[in-house]
Amino acid sequence: MGYYKNCSSFEISLKTSKKHKSALKENEGISPPEITDAFAITKIQKKRQTQPSIEALVEGIFNQNITALSRAITLVESKNANHLEKANQIIKACLPKANNSLRIGITGVPGVGKSTFIEALGKHLTGIGKKVAVLAVDPSSSLTKGSILGDKTRMEDLVNDQNAYIRPSASGDTLGGVARKTRETIILCEAAGFDTIIIETVGVGQSETAVHSMVDFFLLLKLAGAGDELQGIKRGIIEMADAIVINKADGDTIKPAKLAKVEFSRALHLYPEKDSKWTPKVSLCSALKNEGIVSVWDMILEYEKQTKENKFFTTKRSSQNQFWLLQTIEDRLKSNFFEKSIVKSELSKQLKLIEEHKTTPFAAAEYLLNL
Numbered sequence: 518m519g520y521y522k523n524c525s526s527f528e529i530s531l532k533t534s535k536k537h538k539s540a541l542k543e544n545e546g547i548s549p550p551e552i553t554d555a556f557a558i559t560k561i562q563k564k565r566q567t568q569p570s571i572e573a574l575v576e577g578i579f580n581q582n583i584t585a586l587s588r589a590i591t592l593v594e595s596k597n598a599n600h601l602e603k604a605n606q607i608i609k610a611c612l613p614k615a616n617n618s619l620r621i622g623i624t625g626v627p628g629v630g631k632s633t634f635i636e637a638l639g640k641h642l643t644g645i646g647k648k649v650a651v652l653a654v655d656p657s658s659s660l661t662k663g664s665i666l667g668d669k670t671r672m673e674d675l676v677n678d679q680n681a682y683i684r685p686s687a688s689g690d691t692l693g694g695v696a697r698k699t700r701e702t703i704i705l706c707e708a709a710g711f712d713t714i715i716i717e718t719v720g721v722g723q724s725e726t727a728v729h730s731m732v733d734f735f736l737l738l739k740l741a742g743a744g745d746e747l748q749g750i751k752r753g754i755i756e757m758a759d760a761i762v763i764n765k766a767d768g769d770t771i772k773p774a775k776l777a778k779v780e781f782s783r784a785l786h787l788y789p790e791k792d793s794k795w796t797p798k799v800s801l802c803s804a805l806k807n808e809g810i811v812s813v814w815d816m817i818l819e820y821e822k823q824t825k826e827n828k829f830f831t832t833k834r835s836s837q838n839q840f841w842l843l844q845t846i847e848d849r850l851k852s853n854f855f856e857k858s859i860v861k862s863e864l865s866k867q868l869k870l871i872e873e874h875k876t877t878p879f880a881a882a883e884y885l886l887n888l
């Protein structure tokens with residue numbers, strides 16, 4: 518319970534709510550009750566006025582205070598320009614203390630056992646003295662327009678572990694937006710002393726690519742099938758994976774899991790050598806029975822050692838930073854353009870003209886860009 522000492526009652530309620538199992542899911546937004554009591558309103562206004570200063574939040578983060586960390590992340594996730602300005606200042610102050618972590622991406626279809634696996638791995642890590650932050654990238658969550666506050670309840674053991682911090686996916690209109698917030702959250706978590714950052718995504722759309730470009734090690738969680746392991750798996754994901762871990766290798770599934778391991782290992786050999794010079798590995802585990810988790814961690818450490826020795830580790834991080842710089846510019850330019858009211862109104866007219874074959878896509882684009 519020591520962790521709760523650092524939490525607001527709001528966070529405690531998140532930790533003890535039992536609605537959902539996955540941090541990738543969202544609770545439906547609950548509208549706040551209408552407040553008519555003048556006293557209550559004054560209290561809220563007072564509370565708003567006493568929001569901690571940037572300095573206090575940064576100090577709190579450096580002191581590994583979870584409430585300060587959560588508040589700073591909320592600023593990062595906010596749409597309010599004033600909050601974003603504050604968030605930027607906090608991130609800037611945190612940067613010198615960032616970067617000292619191992620960032621691990623985990624993807625896999627719903628039901629493959631991501632939460633169970635992350636909990637087992639997370640517990641192993643906190644057991645050996647690590648501090649683990651679990652973040653999620655789920656752009657689809659923004660579609661429900663629900664609250665992002667749900668769902669701290671999966672991985673209950675990890676949630677109650679004072680050396681672990683679990684934050685559900687930010688909501689956002691675009692993958693770029695969600696990914697940016699997650700990247701900034703990584704910096705804040707690192708500054709708060711978390712040395713292992715796990716970022717989870719369900720492979721919707723491009724989210725694996727986004728997560729791959731913010732982590733050091735990318736792990737694909739799979740299930741054993743009926744000998745058709747390679748079917749239905751996107752080639753790009755195999756190319757990104759540093760490890761394929763076949764989960765639920767227990768009970769009757771042990772045999773097909775072993776066969777799947779052989780098949781994946783064979784397939785991975787057909788891919789060209791990676792820039793990291795790391796040969797992706799296939800392993801088996803049962804997250805539920807806590808088997809094979811330590812060997813996955815040992816494999817990750819081996820990767821870290823090898824890529825730090827051959828300098829790929831730092832090269833990759835700087836190319837990721839360059840990628841995100843360009844990505845941010847692209848996102849900003851795009852949203853600036855599409856948010857212009859003249860573009861909004863003219864775009865629909867041009868789309869109609871295209872439909873009627875009265876203009877070409879190129880001429881229409883040229884016209885809109887020149888507005």
Ligand code: GDP
Binds near residue numbers: 634764802804805
């Ligand atoms: P997620 O949707 O990928 O996060 O998957 P969950 O972790 O929620 O797991 C989905 C279901 O699979 C749950 O009922 C888990 O108990 C079960 N599960 C997870 N890992 C294992 C495992 O290693 N073996 C078995 N038999 N079941 C597992």
